[in-house]
Amino acid sequence: MTDPQEPNKPQEGEGASTEAPKSEEGFMSHLLELRDRLIRAALAVLIVFVGLVYWAPQIYSIFANPLLAALPAGSSMIATDVTAPFFVPMKVTMLVAFVVALPYVLYQAWAFIAPGLYTHEKRLAMPIIVTSFLLFLVGMAFAYFFVFPAVFGFVAAYTPDGVQMATDIDKYLSFALSLFLVFGLSFETPVVQMVLIRMGVVSLQKMIEFRPYFIVAAFVVAAIVTPPDVISQLMLAIPLCLLYQLGIWLSGWITPKSSEASGTAE
Secondary structure, X not given: OOOOOHHHOOOOOHXXXXXXXXXXXXXXXXXXXXXXXXXXXXXXXXXXXXXXXXXXXXXXXXXXXXXXXXXXXXXXXXXXXXXXXXXHHHHHHHHHHHHHHHHHHHHHHHHHHHHHOOHHHHHHHHHHHHHHHHHHXXXXXXXXXXXXXXXXXXXXXXXXXXXXXXXXXXXXXXXXXXXXXXXXXXXXXXXXXXXXXXXXXXXXXXXXXOHHHHHHHHHHHHHHHOOOOHHHHHHHHHHHHHHHHHHHHHHHHHOOHHHHHHHHHO
8 A cells, every 4th residue: 555645755866856957958058058159259250251351462461561661672572382372361361350350259258258247247347358359459550560660670671681581471470470469468468457456366566566577577578479689579578567557557546445555554
């Protein structure tokens, strides 16, 4: 004879079995949303690329203009690879398409992570994303308009007689992309400082005390990541020092007065 209360008794592991599908469904929904947003971001870059691909040779000419302007009269760039005249302009156009579509890509990333953030985190995250994007563009523009002409002019002026300065377009692409990345990341220094202070990792007073060491580190980093010429090293080290000081000034605005006073008292 069966116990009348037996049907009401939970089966062994019943709670875990009902919670597991819910957690799995939540995880799968996040994966599906991530997939959809990655697809949208990739489609945005692809659409911009398709719209620009017709002008790929002209885009590469603008991209290579700092070096072409420094070459002696009658000199030009060369392509040692058979497919380089086609693929190198395509790569440059894809880079331009990514930069143009980057605000939409960042929006997709923001839309994915925003629901899991608190209100105060949302207020902090959006200015950081926008400022980081703008500063990265400023760093790339600084490299293109100031660093490239100075470096190529310096190299062309010291080219020995009897040596023709003719750079391979693929090597120029690698060189330019590395400098774009270096200067773009370097211009993120104020954002990194403000985030560290806002998170309480370091205090404003400690950052001020670290300034002499940062100046030395800036020149060491510039000597490592830039080409072996004094011009490019100075044009990275000096902006790094100025950006560090700018980060100190900006961090002073977001530092609560109480924590600033306690940091000074220490």
